[in-house]
Amino acid sequence: MKIIRTVHEMQETALSLLTDNKTIGFVPTMGFFHEGHLALMEQAKKDNDIVVSSIFVNPLQFGPSEDYEQYPRDEEKDIIHAEETGADVLFIPDTQDMYPRKMVITLDVTDRVNVMCGRSRPGHFQGVVTVLAKLFHIIQPTKTYFGRKDAQQVAVVDALIEDLNFPMELIALPTIREQDGLAKSSRNVNLRQEEREEAPWIYKALENGRQLVVDGEKNPDIVVKEVLDTINCYTSGKIDYVELLSYPDLQPVSVIEQQVILATAVYFEGARLIDNLLFDKNGEIAKRLK
Amino acid sequence: MKIIRTVHEMQETALSLLTDNKTIGFVPTMGFFHEGHLALMEQAKKDNDIVVSSIFVNPLQFGPSEDYEQYPRDEEKDIIHAEETGADVLFIPDTQDMYPRKMVITLDVTDRVNVMCGRSRPGHFQGVVTVLAKLFHIIQPTKTYFGRKDAQQVAVVDALIEDLNFPMELIALPTIREQDGLAKSSRNVNLRQEEREEAPWIYKALENGRQLVVDGEKNPDIVVKEVLDTINCYTSGKIDYVELLSYPDLQPVSVIEQQVILATAVYFEGARLIDNLLFDKNGEIAKRLK
Numbered sequence: 001m002k003i004i005r006t007v008h009e010m011q012e013t014a015l016s017l018l019t020d021n022k023t024i025g026f027v028p029t030m031g032f033f034h035e036g037h038l039a040l041m042e043q044a045k046k047d048n049d050i051v052v053s054s055i056f057v058n059p060l061q062f063g064p065s066e067d068y069e070q071y072p073r074d075e076e077k078d079i080i081h082a083e084e085t086g087a088d089v090l091f092i093p094d095t096q097d098m099y100p101r102k103m104v105i106t107l108d109v110t111d112r113v114n115v116m117c118g119r120s121r122p123g124h125f126q127g128v129v130t131v132l133a134k135l136f137h138i139i140q141p142t143k144t145y146f147g148r149k150d151a152q153q154v155a156v157v158d159a160l161i162e163d164l165n166f167p168m169e170l171i172a173l174p175t176i177r178e179q180d181g182l183a184k185s186s187r188n189v190n191l192r193q194e195e196r197e198e199a200p201w202i203y204k205a206l207e208n209g210r211q212l213v214v215d216g217e218k219n220p221d222i223v224v225k226e227v228l229d230t231i232n233c234y235t236s237g238k239i240d241y242v243e244l245l246s247y248p249d250l251q252p253v254s255v256i257e258q259q260v261i262l263a264t265a266v267y268f269e270g271a272r273l274i275d276n277l278l279f280d281k282n283g284e285i286a287k288r289l290k
Numbered sequence: 291m292k293i294i295r296t297v298h299e300m301q302e303t304a305l306s307l308l309t310d311n312k313t314i315g316f317v318p319t320m321g322f323f324h325e326g327h328l329a330l331m332e333q334a335k336k337d338n339d340i341v342v343s344s345i346f347v348n349p350l351q352f353g354p355s356e357d358y359e360q361y362p363r364d365e366e367k368d369i370i371h372a373e374e375t376g377a378d379v380l381f382i383p384d385t386q387d388m389y390p391r392k393m394v395i396t397l398d399v400t401d402r403v404n405v406m407c408g409r410s411r412p413g414h415f416q417g418v419v420t421v422l423a424k425l426f427h428i429i430q431p432t433k434t435y436f437g438r439k440d441a442q443q444v445a446v447v448d449a450l451i452e453d454l455n456f457p458m459e460l461i462a463l464p465t466i467r468e469q470d471g472l473a474k475s476s477r478n479v480n481l482r483q484e485e486r487e488e489a490p491w492i493y494k495a496l497e498n499g500r501q502l503v504v505d506g507e508k509n510p511d512i513v514v515k516e517v518l519d520t521i522n523c524y525t526s527g528k529i530d531y532v533e534l535l536s537y538p539d540l541q542p543v544s545v546i547e548q549q550v551i552l553a554t555a556v557y558f559e560g561a562r563l564i565d566n567l568l569f570d571k572n573g574e575i576a577k578r579l580k
Contacts, residue, residue, distance in 0.1 A: 011457055021309055104401045104449035105419060111394045129395060130454075133423075137455040159394035164420075165427040167301055 001083040003090050007098065010091045011138045014052070018140060022049040026141030028132060031055035032072040032186035033081045036176040040145040041085045043173055052139050053082055054091040056098065061127030067271075072186050091139065098134065106130050109156055112250045116152045116263055117274065120240050125156050132157060133164075141168050149175040149183050151261055151276045155248035158289065172289050175275070177203065187271040195268040198235040202266055205230035206277045209244075209262050214283035218256045220244040227264060237266035237273075247278055248289055257281050259290075291373040293380050297388065300381045301428045304342070308430060312339040316431030318422060321345035322362040322476035323371045326466040330435040331375045333463055342429050343372055344381040346388065351417030357561075362476050381429065388424065396420050399446055402540045406442045406553055407564065410530050415446050422447060423454075431458050439465040439473050441551055441566045445538035448579065462579050465565070467493065477561040485558040488525040492556055495520035496567045499534075499552050504573035508546045510534040517554060527556035527563075537568055538579055547571045549580075 004010045017024060025044030029037050037053075044051045055078055062068035075092065082090050107129040112118070118125055136144070146154050154172045161170050176184045181203035182196075191199060209227040217223060227242045246253050247261040263276035278286040294300045307314060315334030319327050327343075334341045345368060352358035365382065372380050397419040402408070408415055426434070436444050444462045451460050466474045471493035472486075481489060499517040507513055517532045536543050537551040553566035568576040 007455060011455065015457060018308065019311055102401070103453045104399060104446070105453040106398050106400060108396050108398045109394060110396060111392070134453075134455045137457055140457065156394070163393045163395040163424075165297060165301065165424045167305060167427055167430065 001079075001087055001090060003079065003092060005092050005094070007093055007138055010089075010093070013089065014138065014140050017050055023142040024048055024139060025051045026135070026139050026144045027051065027053040027087075028135050028144070028146075029053060029055055030057045030071065030186065031078050032074055032189075033078050034176070034184040034186060034188075036147045036149065036184045038081060038085045039176055040147060040173055041082065041087050043171065044143065044145050045086045047143055047171070050089065051087045052089040052091060052141065053087045054093070054135055054139070056091075056093055056131065056135075058098075058127060058131040059095060060099070060130055061124050063121055063123060066121070067187075067190075070190065072189055098131070103130070107133055107160075109159075112152070112155050112159060112248070115245060115250050115252075116241060116243055117265060118152060120265065125153070128153060129156060129160050132160065136166055136168065143169045143171050145171050145173065147175060148172050148278065149185065149275065151247070151263060151278065152250065154289065155250055158248050170289075181207075183273070183275045185271075185273065187273065190271040191268055191273075192270050195236070195270055198237065199268070199273060201231060201234040202237075202264060202273060202275045204234075206262055206264065206275060210277050210279055210283050212283075213256055213279065213281075218281075220253055220256055220260075223256070223262060227262065231264065231266060235266065235268075237268045240265035240267055240272065247286075259286055291369075291377055291380060293369065293382060295382050295384070297383055297428055300379075300383070303379065304428065304430050307340055313432040314338055314429060315341045316425070316429050316434045317341065317343040317377075318425050318434070318436075319343060319345055320347045320361065320476065321368050322364055322479075323368050324466070324474040324476060324478075326437045326439065326474045328371060328375045329466055330437060330463055331372065331377050333461065334433065334435050335376045337433055337461070340379065341377045342379040342381060342431065343377045344383070344425055344429070346381075346383055346421065346425075348388075348417060348421040349385060350389070350420055351414050353411055353413060356411070357477075357480075360480065362479055388421070393420070397423055397450070399449075402442070402445050402449060402538070405535060405540050405542075406531060406533055407555060408442060410555065415443070418443060419446060419450050422450065426456055426458065433459045433461050435461045435463065437465060438462050438568065439475065439565065441537070441553060441568060442540065444579065445540055448538050460579075471497075473563070473565045475561075475563065477563065480561040481558055481563075482560050485526070485560055488527065489558070489563060491521060491524040492527075492554060492563060492565045495524075496552055496554065496565060500567050500569055500573050500575075502573075503546055503569065503571075508571075510543055510546055510550075513546070513552065517552065521554065521556060525556065525558075527558045530555035530557055530562065537576075549576055
């Protein structure tokens with residue numbers, strides 16, 4: 001596995017791979033790899049000639065009071081994991097190289113962000129799509145891989161690729177969970193012990209909500225209330241939101257009669273956790289994004 | 291020459307050219323070709339295996355009170371000219387195909403637009419960079435060609451490519467002029483006869499200003515006043531602006547001691563005309579953009 005630390009070398013390497021007609025599968029990450037990241041790399045390995053992953057904790061997508069400094073980092077372990085998983089290139093740029101000056105051109109997200117995490121993290125998705133546009137131009141992937149755990153991010157990247165005609169395919173893979181159901185996340189290490197014990201209730205609460213839909217419930221408010229009540233009853237976390245929206249356009253629905261997302265974010269002392277389920281009008285878990 | 295009218299076919303064609311390792315020179319235009327456009331295509335032909343030009347009068351870059359409807363169009367003649375000039379592909383998408391829905395993702399320009407045309411055309415450059423990002427992704431050029439007449443556009447595209455790491459090179463070619471000095475522009479046909487006769491004074495005024503710098507003047511205000519006075523004296527046009535700024539970052543200067551642009555926009559009844567000169571601290575015309 002080749003480790004590349006400059007934008008210039010990465011872009012030259014990608015151009016030379018493209019000249020050789022290699023397909024590139026790209027897994028953008030903020031590092032501190034868990035099985036979710038590695039599953040993306042494994043799938044990219046199956047689908048493409050070359051797998052490129054990037055590690056970049058992007059300051060642009062963190063608000064001033066957010067956990068940019070506390071975001072967990074372990075480059076040494078990440079390198080070992082990526083190599084074991086079969087990545088061909090690991091791109092680890094520094095901030096100065098990615099943002100050498102105040103940007104004149106940025107990307108703006110005008111929809112799909114006034115809900116869910118976009119509401120409590122203003123500017124977050126602008127930062128995400130701006131860094132992704134840069135990474136996509138540097139790496140020029142054939143396919144790019146994201147985890148469904150960040151479902152709103154997937155919806156926004158779907159719009160990014162479609163609206164700006166990026167010549168690539170978005171692949172979104174299912175959330176990887178711990179044995180007890182907790183969605184794997186780099187931030188889980190920052191949970192206190194009792195919080196870690198309560199955290200699986202987030203997934204259970206979403207499953208309770210989905211079960212209502214399986215049983216015939218069509219009213220989103222009743223489903224949302226079930227999730228709220230479960231999380232409030234079994235955890236000490238402070239709920240940021242529980243929302244049920246159409247997917248991937250993330251619009252409110254009055255009756256569940258299409259593909260929807262049931263999503264939540266919960267603040268614990270140690271970390272803010274997110275999770276979601278994507279299902280159809282019968283409560284069946286969605287296989288595709290659209 | 292191949293004429294392509296859908297985004298899908300253009301993107302597939304470009305991908306297949308890239309698979310064959312062809313270099314692509316791209317000349318984005320709004321059509322109604324004059325020698326300025328054709329000079330860009332000729333240079334693209336010299337530099338690349340394949341020349342792609344596009345014709346798209348982009349509604350996103352016109353304000354509500356601007357001349358989107360009046361912008362001159364002559365597709366039939368354009369096709370003949372492009373073919374004669376040696377273009378290999380002419381891409382003529384329709385608006386519905388370029389903007390099939392309200393965009394979720396747009397581009398924003400946060401600097402280099404609070405001056406010159408950006409001030410009198412709010413939103414114009416956002417529209418320009420958004421459509422260019424789309425076209426760059428559809429056509430994936432190796433090099434892209436612009437005329438220096440639209441100098442602020444060149445400065446903004448320079449920032450677009452640099453800030454977002456587009457894997458391509460920007461080539462900006464000198465303004466092509468009529469015998470009497472008037473900068474060639476598709477909009478010139480909309481001038482009334484007496485306006486057409488006065489219009490060459492715009493270039494003469496800029497040249498008068500530059501001559502002061504050649505003669506040793508370092509004060510931008512005196513240079514700007516010379517241009518204002520000349521245009522006001524010899525034309526019936528209403529001056530939108532005359533500005534002298536650093537280039538390509540378009541910041542005000544108090545003393546002329548670097549590469550600068552001396553630029554103007556003048557409203558006539560029939561059309562708003564722009565022109566500029568790019569020169570160094572000694573008044574010598576610049577050969578390069580930076």
